[in-house]
Structure formats: C-alpha cells, structure tokens
Amino acid sequence: MPSTPSPPCTRRAPDAGAEAAIEVGGLGKRFGRVTALDGVDLTVPRGTVHGLLGHNGAGKSTLVGVLATLVRPTRGTVRVAGHDALRHPERVRRRIALTGQRTTLDLTMSGRGNLLMTARLLGAGRRAARTRAGELLDAFGLAAAADRPARTYSGGMLRRLDLAMTLVRRSDVVFLDEPGTGLDPASRLDMWDMVRHLTDLGTTVLLTTQHLEEADRLADVVTVLADGRIVATGAPEDLKRRIGRRSATAELATAEDTATAVRALAGAGLRPDGDHERRTVTVALDHDEDLAAVVRALDAAEVRPTRLTLSEPGLDQVYLALTGHRRTEAR
Numbered sequence: 001m002p003s004t005p006s007p008p009c010t011r012r013a014p015d016a017g018a019e020a021a022i023e024v025g026g027l028g029k030r031f032g033r034v035t036a037l038d039g040v041d042l043t044v045p046r047g048t049v050h051g052l053l054g055h056n057g058a059g060k061s062t063l064v065g066v067l068a069t070l071v072r073p074t075r076g077t078v079r080v081a082g083h084d085a086l087r088h089p090e091r092v093r094r095r096i097a098l099t100g101q102r103t104t105l106d107l108t109m110s111g112r113g114n115l116l117m118t119a120r121l122l123g124a125g126r127r128a129a130r131t132r133a134g135e136l137l138d139a140f141g142l143a144a145a146a147d148r149p150a151r152t153y154s155g156g157m158l159r160r161l162d163l164a165m166t167l168v169r170r171s172d173v174v175f176l177d178e179p180g181t182g183l184d185p186a187s188r189l190d191m192w193d194m195v196r197h198l199t200d201l202g203t204t205v206l207l208t209t210q211h212l213e214e215a216d217r218l219a220d221v222v223t224v225l226a227d228g229r230i231v232a233t234g235a236p237e238d239l240k241r242r243i244g245r246r247s248a249t250a251e252l253a254t255a256e257d258t259a260t261a262v263r264a265l266a267g268a269g270l271r272p273d274g275d276h277e278r279r280t281v282t283v284a285l286d287h288d289e290d291l292a293a294v295v296r297a298l299d300a301a302e303v304r305p306t307r308l309t310l311s312e313p314g315l316d317q318v319y320l321a322l323t324g325h326r327r328t329e330a331r
C-alpha cells in the first residue's frame with residue numbers, strides 16, 4: 001500500500017491553465033492498406049488518469065506506440081509532456097514510462113536490489129539510487145519485504161514491484177497496460193489505489209484496458225476507440241448518463257405470467273424484452289415516467305412479479321452501444 005493512499009475513486013477536474021500532458025491532433029496511421037488510426041484528436045490534462053478503451057484491433061496499441069515515440073504516424077501532430085514527439089522523440093522518451101504486462105525483474109535479487117540496479121543503470125549516484133529505491137518501496141507497500149528475493153513475492157507484490165521499476169526515473173506521463181490483470185480482487189484494489197497515487201504526485205496516466213470496471217474505477221476521462229476513430233470521450237459517469245440506459249427487470253413465477261407481462265407492457269407502449277426460459281422481462285426506462293408505467297401495466301394485468309430490480313447503466317452497456325462489440329475479458 002502507498003504510504004499515503006488516495007481514495008480509489010477520486011475524480012480530478014482538469015487544470016484548464018496548465019499545458020496538457022498529451023495533445024494529439026488529426027492523427028493518422030496506416031500500415032500498408034490497414035488504417036490503424038484515422039483522425040484522432042485527444043487532449044489529456046496533466047495529473048489525470050485517462051482510460052483508452054476499444055475492441056481488439058481498434059488502434060489502442062498503435063496510439064500508445066505513437067505517444068511513446070515507438071510508432072511514427074502517417075499524419076497529425078503529437079505533443080507529450082510538453083515536447084513535440086515527432087521532432088524531438090528523445091526529449092519525450094526522457095519524460096515517459098511504459099509498462100506492459102511483462103516483467104523485467106530479476107527474481108533472484110531482492111525488490112530493493114532490482115530497484116537499485118535500475119536506478120544505477122539510469123545513471124543515478126549510489127546515494128540517490130538508495131533514496132529513490134527506499135521511496136518506491138515505501139510507496140508501493142514493499143518496505144517489509146524489500147530485502148527478500150523477489151521470487152518469494154506474491155503475484156500482487158511482483159506487479160507492484162514491476163510498476164515501481166518503471167517509476168525509478170520520475171516520469172511525467174506513464175502508459176499502463178491493464179494494471180489490474182492477473183491480480184486477485186484485493187490486490188487489484190491495492191493496485192488501483194497505487195495508480196491513483198501516481199496522479200497525487202503530478203504524474204499523468206494513460207491506461208489501456210479491456211476491463212471496463214478498471215476504467216470505470218480509475219479513469220477521470222475515458223476515450224472509446226473503434227476502427228481507428230474516437231467514438232466517444234467523457235467522464236465515465238457522463239458517458240453512462242448520455243449513452244447508457246436504465247432498465248427494470250421483473251421476475252415472474254410462471255411462463256404464463258411472463259407471456260402476460262410481455263403483452264401488458266407492450267400494450268402500455270413500452271418495449272419489453274422477455275426471456276421465457278428465465279421467466280424475466282426487462283424494460284428499458286427511456287423516460288422518467290416509465291417505471292411507474294411498468295408497475296401500472298403489470299398491476300392492471302394482475303401479474304405479480306416475484307422480484308422487480310432496477311439497473312443503472314454500466315460502462316459495459318455504453319461500450320457495447322458505441323462499438324457494437326462485446327468486451328473480451330482476458331482475466
């Protein structure tokens with residue numbers, strides 16, 4: 001755990017005055033006949049977490065590759081951490097960190113040893129390296145295990161050490177790929193806390209994830225890419241409000257009740273979706289008055305649901321509505 005953990009769901013207001021950490025305009029990238037990015041405009045304010053969502057092949061890795069100066073775009077402008085990434089990629093590289101799901105740890109060495117070695121390789125003096133390693137071990141809740149070989153660490157501890165390794169050099173922008181993947185629920189929450197903690201230190205995080213809960217919990221703003229274009233961008237709550245739908249689901253006692261409920265709700269001008277096998281009927285609540293209409297229609301038809309549940313829209317639903325793709329869970 002970080003020494004001063006931030007609440008996991010703190011949302012940050014963009015700092016309008018400050019220069020954005022990432023600014024991309026009219027970005028295009030073609031690989032032969034494949035258009036991987038097609039006119040992407042993106043601004044990420046400093047000190048925020050930005051979630052990048054998209055189906056397989058949507059262009060996420062290409063976009064991160066361009067931002068991290070690993071892929072040269074076909075057209076467009078790219079500024080990262082205050083530098084033009086196309087004209088001065090080396091300046092950008094000094095200000096960013098990129099973590100994948102592969103760990104580059106030496107498991108025979110201790111956590112401290114790994115951090116010290118990386119700091120020294122990056123040119124830090126002995127004392128500066130020790131100080132930085134100590135800070136990171138504290139911040140990532142690894143101080144007690146600092147001098148044990150990393151092979152004795154749990155999966156969650158290794159992921160934390162891996163993230164700490166990418167932060168040995170202080171970076172303005174950190175690119176993270178699915179930080180919660182492969183962790184048990186408690187370690188995943190710890191990891192999310194840790195990512196939020198990065199923004200407390202002024203770091204900007206661009207998070208690529210297929211896990212919508214991760215994006216929902218972590219990101220101040222989410223951008224949804226589909227086929228190389230941005231199809232939506234906004235705070236998760238805004239996207240859910242704008243694109244998602246509330247719905248009510250009635251569970252019925254018998255197949256006959258289910259059929260009656262579907263008829264009654266359709267007769268009331270609603271759009272029921274009956275699942276006769278499960279004996280449920282779901283109705284999208286497009287208007288404020290629709291919930292009352294559901295109850296009235298069922299009552300008038302003398303159908304008594306065994307249960308009536310209300311569902312608030314999730315990011316899953318938003319994603320599906322925007323991209324037509326179901327998310328692929330890799331967990």
Ligand SMILES: Nc1ncnc2c1ncn2[C@@H]1O[C@H](COP(=O)(O)OP(=O)(O)OP(=O)(O)O)[C@@H](O)[C@H]1O
Pocket residue numbers: 031034035036054055056057058059060061062063
């Ligand atoms: N080096 C390359 N050569 C040819 N085509 C490429 C190359 N890199 C990416 N592409 C293509 O560009 C498109 C976008 O790929 P990209 O890897 O950016 O998507 P992604 O959203 O990261 O997908 P995933 O979630 O599967 O990693 C895809 O059609 C992909 O096949």
